[in-house]
Amino acid sequence: MAGQRPIDRQDDLIYGLGHLKRFACGVGGHVINSPPILELRNISKSFGAVQALSNVRLELHAGEVHALVGENGAGKSTLVKTLAGAHQPDAGVVLLDGREVVLSSPADAQAAGIAVIYQEPTLFPDLSVAENIFMGRQPLRRLRRIDAKACRTRAVELFDRLGVPLDPDRPARGLSIADQQLVEIAKALALDARILVMDEPTAALSGVEVERLFSVVRSLQEAGAAVLFISHRFDEVFSLSRRITVMRDGRWVSTDPADALTVDEVVRRMVGREVSALFPKTDTTAGAERLVVRGLTRYGVFADVGFTVRAGEIVALAGLVGAGRSEVARAVFGVDRYDAGQVLVDGRTLTRGDTAAAIAAGLALVPEDRRQQGLVMELSVERNATLTRRWRLSRLGLLFGGAERRAATIWSDRLQVKTADLGDPVSALSGGNQQKVVLAKWLSTDPRVLIVDEPTRGIDVGTKAEVHRLLSELAGQGVAVLMISSELPEVLGMADRVLVMHEGHLVTDIPRARADEESVMLAATGQGGAP
């Protein structure tokens, strides 16, 4: 396979992917008997009326991977930020090696040997990837001058360790979410920290990168580091971690060895009730062709992509990270222009590059990057949720708060958005709850064609089931659903058909009956033949 993937921008990076490996299970053979190197005691933190953490405790030992799980909004990220010195707790103490410390700024935490990968990437778009990794602790030459060459070579070493051929000289702007996440990981590794905290590092990654990451984490663990790992994917949690702490509603619920727990038990503790089955796909009979895409080409990004989605169908678009799935979705929705091809909804051709027209024709897109593309972080939950319907909610061109509030209430109840007040800015919501607001925003438009790009990224099990149920329900009502997902079980569980993209081309179209992990992954890595 030649590595000539089409690229979009001058700063785009081209790289291929290694072979897919299965998760290597197994945990390092350390026995916990040493005192914890990090201990949190009775940490409490509130934001205005929201009690994000109350009396949370946590112990991290050298050489262990400790998983932290909980529903969206349980307080995991808040705990991480407290550890990172980005938030100061209202009460409680942090002990490092048994001594009480005050982490009053991120610099303090770094100095104490704590490296953090935040849930949302925190890169400097204008700076090069290498500079991003070493910002504030670049290798120095004489007279405290930065050694740019050392910077570069060390970045390359780090990427080799992670198995990603990212170019250290390219600017961070324009990196895909996955690549951003990888840079974040490299940044944390570069710290050589004793304590590594990772807040959903895998949410944007596909299997290959996840496996690479895990092998790195295991080697760190063997070298004696303590790792705190947060994820909503239980296979990862159980394959990587030795102990699992469950949080609910800002409180500590339990900490147990992973061996002593089952997925069901963890979910029960997280949610406080039994969760219905995931992927409740009901069979529907496909109706007329709703969305037809023909020969869609955007030079350097994707070429000659054509497919149809029928009413009542859920079609999954699978592929490796960077295969160009999101780009296709954006072009179809009119956010990006395309160079050739045609998009038809219910037989009518859409003007290219016109989002408003696409929406008017009944298209909806739940984008992959909720912070940049999905939400206006400074605006309230209510405004965000009704932004797509502002014309419909207006009377004689006038729009008053009441109509928006009512509409927003309905949908936030339906999706169980956890917020103190609909007037709060969405930036105050937890990641998962933010995702729900994006869903609310688009589902409320009664779309005829719904495109969802990684709809359940960062969403907890309970809500995930709810989202899946919603998608099925919508399909049942005759909506054509195009679902982009990097999670194979989700793809296989939900889709009537699976389209697979590889390097900007649609390589195969597999019906539900024949779709399995093997066939999809082979096609995604460019090794599968025609169906």
Place this chain on the structure above:
Amino acid sequence: MQTQPPSQRGASDSSRLVHRFFLFRELGIALALALLIVVTTIVNPRFLTPQGIKDLLLGSTILAVLAVGQTIVVVTRNVDLSVGSVLGLSAFATGSLFMANPNLPIPVALLVGVLLGAVCGVVNGGLIAAARVPALVVTLGTLYVFRGVDYTWATGRQINAADMPPGFLHMGNATVAGVPVLTLFAIVVIVVAGYYLRTFRSGRELYAIGSSPAAARLSGIPVGRRVFAAFVVSGALAGLAGVLYAARFGTLDANAGSGFELNVVAAVVIGGVAIFGGSGSVYGAALGAVLLTTIGSALPVLGVSPFWQRAAVGALILAAIGLDRALAVRLTRTLRHSTRTEGP
């Protein structure tokens, strides 16, 4: 893994192009500048006599020094609109100082001017960093306040060339190997600032702050301290510019440097410094300052009617930023199309 080597090469090819583009960006301004000078000289050879060159260099010096300070602030996603007022204050202070002590050594005057500017910078930076408020508003406020202080202090007085020591005024006019002494100050400032921003951690951190303030905070960069320092430096450079102004113009009243702020911002923007922070260099900004002053002095020489001059300056500013943009877009497109031909 056979895919890796070729793709990685491709990647660094593209990034090299990116680098070349950024180099080109400053080259583009330099080119525009050269073009302007050549055309003007063809029309009027006197434009490039030693006297003409000296005038050009002297003319750009003060704006260039201010542009360096402004760049340091702008890369942190802030802006300092008060520089014109700080310059005025420092220039008047220098004059008053010399009136009171005609025998004062010049370095002392320089030091006092720079210190006074730095104090103004402390006011700006202190308010902005401590209260975390938008720089544009604060410095628009201090633009008024510093100017008001200057007015109140001067109360219609004027300091004339005759009031200042000849040695000081001589410095404003003297040349070393054809290069005015004042310009040497500017060159030193540009080189030091440029080198610092590129090769020291704290310099890079300024870019990081401008690129993403929130991320900078989470990375443990002392954002407040750095922004504060950037404003102090900008103030100090404006103070230095004030002393240079006094040396060059000799006549000082409270209006010195009023309205400069827009010129400085224009110079920085023309020089390719992103107004929203994170990228750009002091070399570009200084070139922008030279280009802007050259436009100002070339137009009268070209015989453009005084009524058309202002319009021409505006049109050239638009042309400069438009051209810069067009180059960037074109480069992107070329890259995209070139990959198409070899792509699948």
Place this chain on the structure above:
Amino acid sequence: MKRQARTRAILGSWDAVLLIAVVAVVLVGALAIEGVASPRFWRFVTLEAIPIALIALPMTLIVITGEIDLSVASILGLTCTVMGQMWLWGITSLPLLLAVCLLLGALLGAVNGLFVTAFGLPSLAVTIGTLALYRGLAYVVLGDRAVADYPPEWTMGAIAPIPGLTIPWMITVVAVLAVVFGVVLHATPIGRGLYAMGNNAEAARFTGISVLRTKFWLFVATGAMSSLAGVFWTLRFASARADNGNGLELAVVAAILLGGVSIFGGRGRLIGVIAAVILLGILRNALQLAYVPANTLTIITGSLLIVSVVGPNVAGMVRDRLRRRRPTTP
């Protein structure tokens, strides 16, 4: 995060603070300074405020979308000179003059809008350029001449008071326009879009809001309103000159910022801006009456601006600090 939320809560009531300040200044002024209570004072204050308000209305919307237009005063000046030149050519129909001027303003605004939206250039840079360009064109049109021989019906008509009052009738035009802009900003889908694009243009694009088209039309509107202010200016001062309204852009920007509009876009309300325009006008005139010298007025204007942003933030921080201290002290 938390501080921001609090700041916002206080900023939400910043309008209230400004309105109270207006009332306070009026009361104190009326009691302490001779002349503030007189009807003539109000006439002068409103006459001064009208052009600033006319420009500030559309400009507030532009700033909320995260852009800025510094060329407004130059558009005003160019309009004045074109109006003067047309008068010299013998065009004596006021409606025609007005129509041509508004069209011209819209056109000049469209040029700004084109540069910003079609070429993707930062508006601050573009409008610094057109600030010089338009002012320069004003000099090209009239040069060193001034046109001042407008019929007194026009010049008197422009500043004629509302019957029975001393306040000029133009203020009703401003009021109607303020309501129009206020409703558009705060109670229409378009207004919602403006806030959205001011905060996150990309998300707005993903929501089907035509960011570029909206911004373009806002620049057009600002141009037209600046021209309207230009026509008023010409008639009020009975003088069309190339330097009319020189430097007015800073006064407008100052009023908008004092009004609590975030320079980064996405935040602010029109009522605050209007209160700020009034506050600045009253304060300035009242202090002049109280023999405060111009130089001190300059300092006061600047300090007000600083206080307008630093005040709420520091108050928020102090409250934050106090609140955090309380639970820890046993």
Place this chain on the structure above:
Amino acid sequence: SEETPAAPQASAGASGSQAPAAIKEGLKIAFLPKAVNNPYFDASDNKGGKVAVEEFKGVYSQTGPSEASPSAQVSYINTLSQQGTDVIVVSANDKDAICGALNEARAAGAKVVTYDSDTNPTCRDAFINQASAEGIAASQIKLISEAVGPDGGEIAILSATANATNQNAWIEMMKTELAKPEYAKLKLVGTVYGDDDDQKSFQEAQGLLAKYPNLKGIISPTTVGVAAAARYLSGSEYKGKVQLTGLGTPNQMRAFLKDGTVKSFALWNPSDLGYLAAYTGGALASGMIAGKEGDKFTAGKLGEYTVGKDGAVLLGDPFVFTKDNIDDFDF
């Protein structure tokens, strides 16, 4: 200049039926310059007008915008009118734009005297002319002609703002003057504007020399411009080769007279201008004169003046400063 024969005070009463013989005490007299912070107006108002007002026991004040603009001046006129000022002495930033406000102030009882820069005659009671336009133009042309020498050559004008009323009037008169046969060898090649801004004037002077290689002389009839041009010339290779004259203050120009950049320049005494304006205002407000042509009054130490056509009062001819007399002056 119009000679004012030293007539006895008795004849001053001719203008009114029972005109008072002296200026009333306690008159509120306010000076409104183009902009405060301008040294020229500091000299005319605070060193001239103030002295006069104190002499006749009035209440002196100076107020005005910090930057020269007609609209800001209007605001101050309104304020002065509300404050019940008896006399507003104003130097107009625009001869038309402040008319409306001045007339409103006059309707409210104030007398308006313009000085330095006039408004339309219809909106003021008297204008104190520092020197007639003809006088200034004639003296400027004469000075440059002498400096350049008998061979003549190209000359240029560096003015203030393009809209300055007085400047434009002078420039027009200079052109008329140049048309006279004795100046046939002088050729006016251009007029540029330094906006009364030091740096802009400096650059414009520089531009003039680059553009006109054969330039022999520059006239800058504005204090800011002439100082800037002198500074440029004195620091350049053109010093002594290109002649400069204009209207400047002695303190600003002293150094350049002495180093030979400038041979001579002219100016009236700004303090006298303010002094005369104050007395004229006082006389008007006391009803001693009405501002009609032929009215006579005594202006303290300056002696007696007669109101000329259109309410203009002429201060006198400009004074020519040279190396030899410059040290007698300090303003």
